[in-house]
Amino acid sequence: MSVQEVLPLNGFTAEQSAHFRADHLLVAEMVKPGSKVLDVGCGDGDLLQLLEMRRVDGRGIELSREGVNRCVAKGLAVVQGDADTDLVNYPDDAFDYVILSQTLQATRQPRVVLENLLRIGRRAIVSFPNFGFWKMRLQLLIGGHMPRTENLPASWYDTANIHFCTIKDFVELCDAIGVKMERAEALDLYGRPLRLRLPWWVWNMFGEQGVFLLSRGGRK
Amino acid sequence: MGSVKSIPSPAISADERSHEVDHPSSQVARFGADQPLRLDCGVDLAPFQIAYQTYGELNADRSNAVLICHALTGDQHVANLHPVTGKPGWWDTLVGPGRPIDPSRYFIICSNVIGGCMGSTGPASINPATGKVWGLDFPVITIPDMVRAQAMLIDRLGIDTLFAVVGGSMGGMQVLQWTAAYPARVFSALAIACSTRHSAQNIAFHELGRQAVMADPDWHNGGYADRGLHPHRGLAVARMAAHITYLSDAALHRKFGRRMQDRELPTFSFDADFQVESYLRYQGSSFVERFDANSYLYLTRAMDYFDIAADHGGVLAKAFAGIQTRFCVVSFTSDWLFPTSESRALVHALNASSARVSFAEIETDRGHDAFLLDVPEFFDISRAFLQSAGKARGLTGKDS
Numbered sequence: 001m002s003v004q005e006v007l008p009l010n011g012f013t014a015e016q017s018a019h020f021r022a023d024h025l026l027v028a029e030m031v032k033p034g035s036k037v038l039d040v041g042c043g044d045g046d047l048l049q050l051l052e053m054r055r056v057d058g059r060g061i062e063l064s065r066e067g068v069n070r071c072v073a074k075g076l077a078v079v080q081g082d083a084d085t086d087l088v089n090y091p092d093d094a095f096d097y098v099i100l101s102q103t104l105q106a107t108r109q110p111r112v113v114l115e116n117l118l119r120i121g122r123r124a125i126v127s128f129p130n131f132g133f134w135k136m137r138l139q140l141l142i143g144g145h146m147p148r149t150e151n152l153p154a155s156w157y158d159t160a161n162i163h164f165c166t167i168k169d170f171v172e173l174c175d176a177i178g179v180k181m182e183r184a185e186a187l188d189l190y191g192r193p194l195r196l197r198l199p200w201w202v203w204n205m206f207g208e209q210g211v212f213l214l215s216r217g218g219r220k
Numbered sequence: 221m222g223s224v225k226s227i228p229s230p231a232i233s234a235d236e237r238s239h240e241v242d243h244p245s246s247q248v249a250r251f252g253a254d255q256p257l258r259l260d261c262g263v264d265l266a267p268f269q270i271a272y273q274t275y276g277e278l279n280a281d282r283s284n285a286v287l288i289c290h291a292l293t294g295d296q297h298v299a300n301l302h303p304v305t306g307k308p309g310w311w312d313t314l315v316g317p318g319r320p321i322d323p324s325r326y327f328i329i330c331s332n333v334i335g336g337c338m339g340s341t342g343p344a345s346i347n348p349a350t351g352k353v354w355g356l357d358f359p360v361i362t363i364p365d366m367v368r369a370q371a372m373l374i375d376r377l378g379i380d381t382l383f384a385v386v387g388g389s390m391g392g393m394q395v396l397q398w399t400a401a402y403p404a405r406v407f408s409a410l411a412i413a414c415s416t417r418h419s420a421q422n423i424a425f426h427e428l429g430r431q432a433v434m435a436d437p438d439w440h441n442g443g444y445a446d447r448g449l450h451p452h453r454g455l456a457v458a459r460m461a462a463h464i465t466y467l468s469d470a471a472l473h474r475k476f477g478r479r480m481q482d483r484e485l486p487t488f489s490f491d492a493d494f495q496v497e498s499y500l501r502y503q504g505s506s507f508v509e510r511f512d513a514n515s516y517l518y519l520t521r522a523m524d525y526f527d528i529a530a531d532h533g534g535v536l537a538k539a540f541a542g543i544q545t546r547f548c549v550v551s552f553t554s555d556w557l558f559p560t561s562e563s564r565a566l567v568h569a570l571n572a573s574s575a576r577v578s579f580a581e582i583e584t585d586r587g588h589d590a591f592l593l594d595v596p597e598f599f600d601i602s603r604a605f606l607q608s609a610g611k612a613r614g615l616t617g618k619d620s
Contacts (some may be wrong), residue, residue: 070576075608079579089568
């Protein structure tokens with residue numbers, strides 16, 4: 001299933017598909033139109049803008065002042081806040097979906113954050129860079145240094161990202177806290193979903209990032 | 221050591237000031253004995269009047285009205301020359317042609333609050349029952365009282381729902397009170413450098429100012445007007461102290477440092493050797509020219525009493541339960557009078573109420589005063605917020 005094939009059917013024009021990041025298009029596609037969404041770590045608000053086109057009632061939290069100001073300037077409902085400390089203030093079931101896009105690795109307590117996401121939202125959509133990606137493995141194995149990529153260019157000593165994980169690690173965390181995985185996608189280097197139904201170890205090796213639609217499940 | 225100059229007498233006479241109190245150079249809405257203003261203290265105030273300014277035109281479906289709420293020492297002259305001081309409007313950076321709040325797009329209303337001294341009924345007005353100035357016989361007023369009076373003015377103007385209510389500091393308190401008291405009448409709310417309650421530190425500073433006024437020998441227990449006096453020294457000191465709280469250490473240092481005023485060596489006296497001293501003395505003396513001392517007591521008291529959560533069982537979120545109003549909350553990094561933490565508490569409460577809220581903290585070293593100054597980032601946010609709210613409201617007209 002490719003993003004480019006699916007999204008025009010879901011109300012996006014080819015132009016919109018070209019304008020927005022492929023992983024954002026995939027996340028937006030996972031959200032039911034008309035629902036209420038909180039985007040945690042919403043950056044410049046690109047995803048929220050995309051969601052608004054789908055008649056989604058979107059809100060955002062963003063740590064950086066510059067990001068918040070750019071969002072408010074776009075007319076988005078975004079507040080300055082920190083996923084690690086502010087999510088506790090949100091009531092249960094406040095949103096249909098809570099999105100954590102490329103932010104999990106920058107949180108101090110990923111497990112607590114993930115639990116909060118599924119308390120505040122009935123569903124959560126989490127995307128993160130996969131440290132099991134073959135290029136990452138190669139950089140550590142051959143280069144002998146902490147991996148750097150186009151999307152994660154910072155050196156180990158000045159990065160905001162402190163909790164990297166692999167797709168396998170994340171799946172294990174979801175199992176540990178009893179989260180149900182409704183849908184899982186791995187994206188390649190260009191942000192395109194790996195099309196085939198592949199075994200986990202292949203995704204873990206060839207997915208540059210993972211995107212997961214989660215819901216509350218019974219503890220296993 | 222020579223004699224020390226203290227605060228000079230105001231250049232504008234009490235007569236000129238008191239003329240504006242009852243006969244303001246702006247529009248006035250008068251409410252008769254049949255339309256009393258019910259005050260929180262239990263008194264029905266009647267008759268009373270509200271002085272106000274408007275800019276721009278009300279559109280056909282009456283959907284473009286913006287109410288500007290002024291801060292403690294502001295008034296209705298938000299974007300025109302001030303009739304007493306001759307200076308530009310206090311918020312003509314934000315309000316005016318090409319500004320974020322543009323009269324070509326919105327019908328802009330700004331009223332002098334009840335308790336003020338620029339044409340709305342207050343302690344400097346004539347008490348119709350005695351024919352004398354109210355003075356301390358004027359009932360104590362609250363922020364909700366001010367908003368209730370404004371709502372009567374808005375009714376009088378034939379406006380059901382305000383497109384936006386905008387204000388900073390005490391004006392921001394009024395914005396929040398508007399949304400809590402009349403949620404259905406406020407489409408969007410821009411609350412700047414404010415809080416849902418006045419902090420202990422802020423009450424302490426206000427008490428300092430009030431005590432300065434009351435310590436002035438010309439105050440006469442609030443009865444100075446009948447004696448042709450004005451406690452200008454006490455009021456100037458109150459203003460000087462308050463003014464320091466509006467700034468930041470960094471801003472004061474950048475502006476003045478320890479530089480001397482017109483001299484190179486200290487005079488070894490208590491004259492204003494330092495530039496910062498003469499600046500404060502100027503701020504104090506120019507303030508007393510346009511402001512009434514008793515009004516200052518009443519308005520500071522109104523801010524002190526303000527606490528939205530207290531009116532809702534101590535739970536702030538309850539004040540905004542189910543609210544449809546679009547909020548934009550703005551704070552400034554160096555504001556220590558209404559610090560960001562207060563805005564954040566408000567935003568959390570609004571989030572818990574499921575309200576549509578934006579919140580931005582603007583980086584500046586200019587302190588609380590930043591909301592009145594030329595801060596482009598703040599204007600950009602205000603403009604964008606109002607434009608997107610306008611789109612949602614179906615307001616047409618050119619984007620300024």
